[in-house]
Amino acid sequence: MSRPAVFFDRDGVVNLSPGAGYVLRWADFHFSPGIVEALAFCRTRGYATVLATSQQGVGKGLMSQATLDDIHARMQVELALHDAAFDGIYACTCLSKDPACTCRKPSAEMLLRAAQEHDLDFSRSFMIGDADRDIEMGMNAGVSVTIRIESENPHLVSATHTLPDTRGLKALLETLL
Numbered sequence: 001m002s003r004p005a006v007f008f009d010r011d012g013v014v015n016l017s018p019g020a021g022y023v024l025r026w027a028d029f030h031f032s033p034g035i036v037e038a039l040a041f042c043r044t045r046g047y048a049t050v051l052a053t054s055q056q057g058v059g060k061g062l063m064s065q066a067t068l069d070d071i072h073a074r075m076q077v078e079l080a081l082h083d084a085a086f087d088g089i090y091a092c093t094c095l096s097k098d099p100a101c102t103c104r105k106p107s108a109e110m111l112l113r114a115a116q117e118h119d120l121d122f123s124r125s126f127m128i129g130d131a132d133r134d135i136e137m138g139m140n141a142g143v144s145v146t147i148r149i150e151s152e153n154p155h156l157v158s159a160t161h162t163l164p165d166t167r168g169l170k171a172l173l174e175t176l177l
């Protein structure tokens with residue numbers, strides 16, 4: 001039987017936003033407050049946790065795929081210490097202007113791949129992001145609930161729920177999952 005999932009954007013949700021730039025090395029990756037507890041909670045409720053991130057810095061040549069993979073491997077090691085590691089990690093590393101790219105948000109392609117590989121049920125799933133394209137990606141995949149972490153980015157797309165930051169995420173999830 002397929003499982004429900006919680007899908008997470010990375011920068012600005014799992015880790016503090018690097019602003020206009022990119023996290024190019026592990027030393028610059030800082031978990032957002034409360035996110036480890038929120039991830040662990042999802043797992044205790046039987047939800048798969050999936051990371052879906054845009055990392056155009058690879059496409060731009062600012063970091064290699066190996067460096068991105070290394071950052072994610074170290075992230076998983078830290079999360080595993082708290083039973084909070086992701087079940088799946090998906091990254092679109094294409095340039096935003098690449099006409100051949102089919103995976104860039106708000107395309108649902110990363111979520112569809114995750115659903116195939118992990119047998120996930122979108123109708124019982126959640127999307128958490130800090131940008132319109134995250135919320136739209138979740139909606140395009142057919143997730144039932146979207147949660148926006150508010151950021152400086154102006155937004156036009158309404159999410160089901162909005163939080164000022166990640167501190168209250170676990171408390172909100174406790175009411176929803």
Ligand SMILES: [Mg+2]
Binds near residue numbers: 009010011013129131
């Ligand atoms: Mg983000």
